[in-house]
Amino acid sequence: MTAEPRPVAVLGGTFDPVHTGHIALVTAVRDQLEAHEAWLVPARTPSLRTEPVAPAQLRLAMLETAVRAVPGVRVIDIELRRPGISYTIDTVEALAVARRDVLPWWIVGADAARHIREWHRSEELLGLIHLVVVQRAGTPRFDEAEARSLQLPPSRTRVLDITPPAVSASEVRARVAAGRSVTGLVPAAVAHIIAASGLYRSAPAVR
Ligand code: ATP
Secondary structure: OOOOOEEEEEEEEOOOOOOHHHHHHHHHHHHHHOOOEEEEEEOOOOOOOOOOOOOHHHHHHHHHHHHOOOOOEEEOOOOOOOOOOOOHHHHHHHHHHHOOOEEEEEEEEHHHHOOHHHOOOHHHHHHHOEEEEEOOOOOOOOOHHHHHHOOOOHHHEEEOOOOOOOOOHHHHHHHHHOOOOOEOOEOHHHHHHHHHHOOOOOOOOOO
């Protein structure tokens, strides 16, 4: 007899850089879903936005240092190891083969959820995945009616009233470029990597 797959909360993103909003978000969703783990999945090359400012290896290093002291949160580098554009559908299909033991619940912030129909092979993707939408500070509240209007699969979609701290990676980059402090916006060890590497000092802050 095969055991039921265990739920895992999964957050994909560019993590340029990972910030306290990401960490608060995945731990809150993991707890609410009673999932045994949360995974952060950095994209190598995102499909719907410009190339990340930080190289993949530094984004990965920042993620790994950020989760070191956070039990039950892991970084999965599957998209960094795959050449080309990082499409979520490819990751979903690869995990369905390689990790039959887990049931991934893909997390999106309300801002990202509103664009999910633009994602690569979105029809197939939405035919497969379990989706969790969380609120994003500064954007209108995402509710069940909006989920229906986007035709998110009702039996595999959960809209949660979790609003993580109002942090964005763009704000972090902009503050570093302006020579301002990012204390509290990123874990201390991430701030250390940013300072030591000179990342974002001259980066274009807005995409
Ligand atoms: P950027 O400012 O560069 O666009 P970001 O802060 O949105 O970056 P990403 O790595 O692009 O971070 O986000 C990955 C996912 O995490 C997306 O689904 C996004 O909606 C969600 N997310 C990121 N930060 C928050 C936050 N503070 N609250 C809710 N959702 C968030």
